[in-house]
Amino acid sequence: QTVVTQEPSFSVSPGGTVTLTCGLSSGSVSSSYYPSWHQQTPGQAPRTLIYNTDTRSSGVPDRFSGSILGNKAALTITGAQADDESDYYCVLYMGSGNWVFGGGTKLTVL
Amino acid sequence: EVQLVESGGGLVQPGGSLRLSCAASGFTFSNAWMHWVRQAPGKGLVWVSHINSDGSYTSYADSVKGRFTISRDNAKNTVYLQMNSLRAEDTALYYCARDFSYGMAVWGQGTTVTVSS
Numbered sequence: 366q367t368v369v370t371q372e373p374s375f376s377v378s379p380g381g382t383v384t385l386t387c388g389l390s391s392g393s394v395s396s397s398y399y400p401s402w403h404q405q406t407p408g409q410a411p412r413t414l415i416y417n418t419d420t421r422s423s424g425v426p427d428r429f430s431g432s433i434l435g436n437k438a439a440l441t442i443t444g445a446q447a448d449d450e451s452d453y454y455c456v457l458y459m460g461s462g463n464w465v466f467g468g469g470t471k472l473t474v475l
Numbered sequence: 476e477v478q479l480v481e482s483g484g485g486l487v488q489p490g491g492s493l494r495l496s497c498a499a500s501g502f503t504f505s506n507a508w509m510h511w512v513r514q515a516p517g518k519g520l521v522w523v524s525h526i527n528s529d530g531s532y533t534s535y536a537d538s539v540k541g542r543f544t545i546s547r548d549n550a551k552n553t554v555y556l557q558m559n560s561l562r563a564e565d566t567a568l569y570y571c572a573r574d575f576s577y578g579m580a581v582w583g584q585g586t587t588v589t590v591s592s
Contacts (some may be wrong), residue, residue: 399576399577399578400578401576401578401579401580403520403579403582405520410570410582410583410584410585411512411520411570411572411579411582412582413578413579413580413581413582416575416576416578416579416580417575417576417577417578420576422580452519454519454520456520456522456578456579458577458578461534462525462532462533462534463522463534463536464510464522464525464577464578465522466512466519466520466521466522467519468519469519469520
């Protein structure tokens with residue numbers, strides 16, 4: 366069973382830049398996994414930030430960007446703001462009609 | 476405006492059944508793949524099931540295979556999740572989501588399922 370890995374927690378200073386990653390317990394993530402990124406604040410439904418590796422969802426500010434860095438998918442937030450403090454989930458398409466979420470990264474802005 | 480509204484959640488005893496609905500609006504539903512995703516209290520998101528645009532292809536997480544059935548009615552712009560043989564570990568907030576490029580692109584607000592005696 367392939368596990369999708371994310372950092373459990375990360376911290377960034379206001380105005381700073383942070384890169385969250387999404388990897389595989391075995392193998393490398395490529396664009397063929399169609400990585401997408403979703404932001405969730407407590408008590409709220411998820412909100413899609415990035416789909417298909419690097420395409421921003423409608424209304425998402427351009428300080429959120431997606432990419433492949435090395436063997437992982439990455440979400441970079443530049444100019445972090447207080448309301449970016451959220452949980453961030455990646456999800457990968459594993460093929461054969463199967464999707465797997467990572468465990469999520471809790472981002473703190475302080 | 477694209478909107479997904481889930482309904483049908485509630486309290487059910489172990490072994491019982493429940494059918495969730497997700498009403499879609501603001502986009503061409505009959506062209507869209509759809510997903511169900513769940514989140515247990517205090518836990519992360521877990522993909523549950525997917526259905527293609529005409530309902531001819533469905534897929535499930537191993538944890539629900541054989542117990543849950545996804546379906547859709549394109550005339551009613553609605554996707555369903557029939558949940559049978561429910562277990563305590565199925566307790567979660569269930570979200571429906573529209574797919575775009577093999578990922579979830581739009582989310583509903585969710586409906587809560589509690590399995591308890």
